[in-house]
Amino acid sequence: MWLWLALALVVVLLDQFAKALIVRDFQIGDSRTVASFFDLVRYENTGMAWSLLEHAGGWQRWFFIGLAIAASAFMAYLLRRNGAQRLFSFAIAMVMGGAIGNVIDRIARGAVVDFISLHWHRAYTFPAFNLADSAITLGAICLLVDELLRVRRG
Numbered sequence: 001m002w003l004w005l006a007l008a009l010v011v012v013l014l015d016q017f018a019k020a021l022i023v024r025d026f027q028i029g030d031s032r033t034v035a036s037f038f039d040l041v042r043y044e045n046t047g048m049a050w051s052l053l054e055h056a057g058g059w060q061r062w063f064f065i066g067l068a069i070a071a072s073a074f075m076a077y078l079l080r081r082n083g084a085q086r087l088f089s090f091a092i093a094m095v096m097g098g099a100i101g102n103v104i105d106r107i108a109r110g111a112v113v114d115f116i117s118l119h120w121h122r123a124y125t126f127p128a129f130n131l132a133d134s135a136i137t138l139g140a141i142c143l144l145v146d147e148l149l150r151v152r153r154g
Helices: 002-025 059-082 086-109 131-153
Strands: 031-035 038-045 112-120
Touching (some): 002 059, 002 086, 002 131, 059 086, 086 112
Antiparallel strands (some): 038 112
16 A cells, blocks of 8 residues: 555655746746647646636635545545555556645645646647646546456456
8 A cells, every 4th residue: 555655645746846847937827838739838727627617616626625635535545455456556546646736736726737738730729737637647547447457357
């Protein structure tokens, strides 16, 4: 279990370090091109994925904080019970680290700092996201793969 919790902590630290650099060097709305498909930006999202519930009046901040704390406690329980299952535990650690990284933002600033902007020839721009979101996505994909492998073996 401790290995997986340490991995979650690494995700949190990397996410918070990257966000600190963005907050230090960018004003909200700033953008710098890194490559033809990738910009560094600074947005602050009070909602959830794709800014859903962003204009919900403020209740969503506390709801998302509570949800992330409860989910993290449940994930710690899952790690304790299933720590020997490597892919499953890796996935849970990624989701947990990402959730904690974003909840730190919600507690500290009332919004999540997003700074990665991907686009295709500027015709389509994917909503901005951060390292915590990337870890959550990777974890979700790994959970799906783990379940498919489990079903296949079963």
